[in-house]
Amino acid sequence: MAVVGGDEGIGVELQLQIGGAVEVCQAVLFDMDGVLVDSMALIENQLRQWALQRGVDPQLVVDLSPGRTNAELVALVAPHLDAVAEERLLLELEVSTAGEVAACPGALALVAQLPVGSWAVVTSGNRPVAQARLRAAGFGVPGVLVTADDVTVGKPDPQGYEMAARLLGVAVEACVVVEDAVAGLMAAAAAGIRAVAVQGTGDVLDAPHEHAVESLEQVSLR
Template sequence: MSIVLTLPGGAVLSCRAVVFDLDGVLVDSMPAIVRQLREWASARGLEPDRVVELSHGRGNLDLVRLVAPGLDAEREARLLADREAGDVEGITARPGARAALDAVPPSARAIVTSGNDRVARARLRVAGLPVPEVLVTADDVRKSKPDPEGYLAAAAELGVAPRDCVVFEDAPAGVAAARSGGMRVVGVLGTVSELDAEYTVPDLAAVAVKLCPDPGTPVPGAGLRGGQGE
């Protein structure tokens, strides 16, 4: 079974699996993320705007190491994760998120996020979105985006080659991760105004999803014409 994605402007991508980033693609969690990062940064004497800017697409552990190398990165990352998991106020599904997830067979979809498992599940729950069979979080990888490890792990769990995946990403680090993993990338605008991706969409509501059987695959009802009794 092939998945055919039609983008604004008529571009058509055919693939065997669709992999979604979470924050900024499936859920609108930026208000909560910014709120927690700004409070954390201010309490540690860091510049809140810089911390927020550098956070896009990065896991908390890598972010702390980057902006505050003198702190205990693992301890601070755990503190941030605890705060994020408990702060779901205002988090909603992004336009088209539920429809896109429902349109892709469960065995052919995955989510790869730089957040940890507890945070990801909390945000999916409050947004009313299903937890996929393949969910790759910061708890499952050694290196976060822009390293491709998470996306390659998702492809392996789905049983498809990276070249047969299309990734939806909203952050430069995520776009770089998917691209370096050999996957095609569609940028979702909103978190940032520009992305270095071949294709961009405003949100998933702009994407049409269609399933097509592979050549030679029997199609139920093939050869029949008209309705019953004709």
């Protein structure tokens, strides 16, 4: 690691070993669910339960959920429902079950190697859910956490990743995004940020990315 300076401030130069490749950056921006936190099965079960209760096709809800906020998802699959009220109900369910999650393989080890202030989390989940899941999985809450409560539109819009880079004081060109969803990879591309695709959700490899790994066990700090 080396200390570097520039218009965006002073940061640490990180050399990420990604499989057989190396990326030099100043900050790593992580998606949360499916990347850091192993919560996808829990999320899918909760969405299916909600869909059945509301008379909506459960598989459609699950398929359309990656990268979207709960409010955006409800408005898309059930426009006849009150999106704000339904979002509140889903939020309560997600917070109450946050303790059931664990860290994804390799995630804790990778984050432990990163200097304080060199990483952030950008999630489509609400802040209380993100904080609870990150704590339950053993990460604690990072200094920069961008959630659905902080943006006006979710992924694939680049707003969340651009905000995280700005809050870290790092240019987007000096960041690397780690994502497992098409919408998130599209958001990274729209922001002009290099991306690592974690293989996990459907056709994620069809979205823009520079590297692909099966898990964060294949990513480390040199």
